[in-house]
Structures are given as C-alpha cells and as structure tokens.
Amino acid sequence: MVHSDLVVELRNVRKTFGPALAVDDLSFSVAEGEIVGLLGANGAGKTTSIHMLLGLITPSAGTINIFGKDLERHRIDILQQANFASAYQFLPWNLKVWENLFVFSEIYRVKNGKKKINELLDMFELSHMRDRITGALSAGEQTRLNLCKSLLNDPRLLLLDEPTASLDPDQADKVRKIIASLQRETGMTVINTSHNMIDVHELCGRILFMQKGRIIAEGGADEIMQRYGSESLEDVFIRIARTPIVEKLESELAKN
C-alpha cells in the first residue's frame, strides 16, 4: 500500500548493535507538511532513527519508505530532496563558512547557489561571519551554520537532531520561528528531535514519545498532556522517563 501523501513511512523497523537494542519495532508515518517531534530519554533511539532515515545506518529489520520510495533502493534520489542538521555535527573546521556552504550547494546541485547562501546566512544572522574559518565559530554559531546547510536545497523533508541544543534562548526562539515560517511557505515536512519542551510545544504538530526504541505515546502536545493528566510536557516527559515499564503506566492511567 503506497500513500502518495506520506512522506515518511517506517514499518516494524528494528535496529540492534550487537547485543544492544537501539530501536525496537518502530512504526510510524509522517504526512506531507507535518512537523513531528521525536521525544524520549537519552538512549531512547531518536538519533539512531534519524540516521536510519538518512540511510547512514541500515535497519536490522523492517522497511523505510520516503516519498513513497524504498530508502535502500532510492537513497540518492531521496537524499537529493532531504536534508539534515544536528547540533553535534559540524562542517569541516578548516574551511571558511561560505566555502563550506558553497561545497554543499554544489553537492546538492543548488541553482543560484551564491544567492541562496547569502539569503540563508542573512536569515540565521551569520552574514558577518561568511569569511571566518568554520572551526573558529562558537557552538551555537556552528549549529546555525548547520541549519543553513540543511536548508540549501529547499528540502522537502528536513531532519533535525536537537537543532536548538546549543542555542541561547533568543537564538532558539528565532530558529523555531524561521523553521515554522519556512514550513508554512514551502510546505516541507520536518522531523525533529529535541530535549527542549518549548521547541516541541511550539513547533511540533504531533509528538512521538519514544522509550527504549519504541513509541509509547503519540499525539498533539495538549492531547498528550491531557492524557497523562500533566500540566506540562516536561512533566509528562519525566513521568515517562521514570517509569521503567510503560505498559504499567498506561494501564494505571486506564484504571483511573
């Protein structure tokens, strides 16, 4: 069954690293234009899932379809229309800021690359750094540079791994607004992991809560808060994180 409006579709995806289980029977789908948040404690399998969506890690089992195509078979096609940024992944330190962006604009075959680079640098307030060596940028500046890189090709699918992790509250707020407005403009689909509940609340229309490689709760932020009878997402997060077996929590909730 192929849904043309499903941008991402994971079916029973599992990933083990030797004896370690990183992702366990993960199934979800994301429709065109959605902003979905992947939440979960450290080690829940968020980054692994993102990397599998990029084809950097091959699943041990299950299938991943993106844009209705099998990821393994159409990797290059798919990656051409996708992009990725992480707060922990830097561009080569020994190149200048604009050189790095130029290299990736060539790799993604961006038309009018120079113009696009300038627009993006402006957008993320990095224009004055364009001739700096990338390694000399602060963590937050590099994070924003990564975001520039991730938007070079006007991706149809944008994967973000803790995009605001090293940003100050002001910049984090700006980045959220940029992503939200770009999303409205272009209709791109965003999957976003974060430990910042403001990110999730403000940005994500739907949340997937992961624990030990599985999705254990799903829905809009308010819906989830209501379901767990919590005042805030932070609260829900802590409750889920501190419950060793989630089925127990669910059944407890069902009893009440």
Added chain:
Amino acid sequence: MIKFGFVCARNTFRAMDVFFWPVMDLLVWGFLSVYMLKVSNAVPALITMLIGATIMWNVLMRAQQLISVSFLDDLWSRNLLNIFAAPIRVSEYVTAAYLMGFIQAVLVILVLSVLANIFYSFNLFSIGLPLAFLFANLLLMGWSLGLVTTALILRWGPPAEALAWAIPFLVQPVCAVFYPVSVLPLWLQPVAYWVPAAHVFEGMRQILQTGHLDQSRLWCALGLNILYMVIAALVFRHLFQEARQRGYLAKYGT
C-alpha cells in the same frame, strides 16, 4: 570534487606534507647514491636507479595517501555524516579521491624529476613513453591500496588510522623498489611477483640499464592491478555496508 579542491587549497599544512616528504626522500637517496659513487666503484647506473626508484615510489605512496588521508580528514572534521547524508554516491566519493590522487601523483613526479635534474642531473623523462605506463601502474596500485586502507579505517576506526601511513611501508619490501626481486629470500620472491609495483620497478631498472623494456612485465603489472582494483572495490563495498550496519558512519562522525 570541488570540496577536495577547497580542502587542498585551504590546507597549506597538507600542501607541505604533499611535497615535504617526497623531496626529503629524494635528497637523502640522491646524496646517498652520490656518496656511494665516491667511496666505491659503484656503477653510475646505480645512482640513476636509486633516484628513479625514489621518485616512482613516491608516486605510489602519494596516490595511496591522498585517498586515505582525505578520508581521515572528513572523519576528523566530523564531516563524514554530512557527506553521506548528502546525495553523493559512494562511487562518486571514491572517484573524486582517485582524481585528486592522480593530480597529486602527477605533481609529485613533476616536482621530483625537476629537482632530480637540478641536483643530480638525472633526467627521469629519458625513459620516454614507457614511463607513462610505469606511472599508470603505480597509480593504479596506489589507488587500490588507498581504497583498502580507507575501508579498514572505516571498519576498525581510530585504531586503524595509523594504517594510512603504515600501509605503504608494509608493502614496500615486496615492491622491490630499490633492489631487484632476486635479492629477496626465496620464499618471498613468489610474493613479490604478485605485486604490480615489483614488476614496475623491475621494468624501470631494466630500461635504465638496457634501454629497453620487456613488455610482458607491464602486462603482468596491469593484469594484477586490474585484479586488485576489483578486489579493493569489493572489499571497500563490503566494509562500507558493514560500517552502515554497525552505525560507524554516524558514530565516528560524532
């Protein structure tokens, strides 16, 4: 490919590396051979052979090094993940590295032969057309070695990084760079005949000594090289897939 251009242009330290070691190599071996000529009645041909061998050895080594070191560069600058999350085929990545390896090998042979001409009035190009075949075979072998080195680093990570520099010296003894295969212990000689570079260096000595080249040597080297290129590509593909399974592309990048 443009990326490698930038990296090379930016990285002046690397530029040093490209020429520093080959030039030092040439000087040491060159002066050693001049000295040998003085103290003993070594044949002058020995000098030309040593100098020629030094230059050609550096061709092989540079081709190998560029491929594995530029990979290390991506690894150390945490760029691997960005690269392989981009629409770049692995074959494109490897081709770009091959191309840069080729360019570097050409630069090295040009610079060294000019220097050898100045210091020791040795003209490598007197070999003539066969030089191109010798060069090509060393380049091919350098590529294969570089690709296998890269695959090993990809699979075994940081502990294997030193291989980038060690591999050429691991194979050097059986490449018969500075001496004929016949001086190797008997049990090693058959091994050497499986090494394309050994045929190349034997061939080079033959030309420098006799002025003509046994064609079969070149075909032998070429055949072996093609075999090894295929093996190297298969090894790389296999270890690359394994790295994807083990999550190494993402992990070493982080």
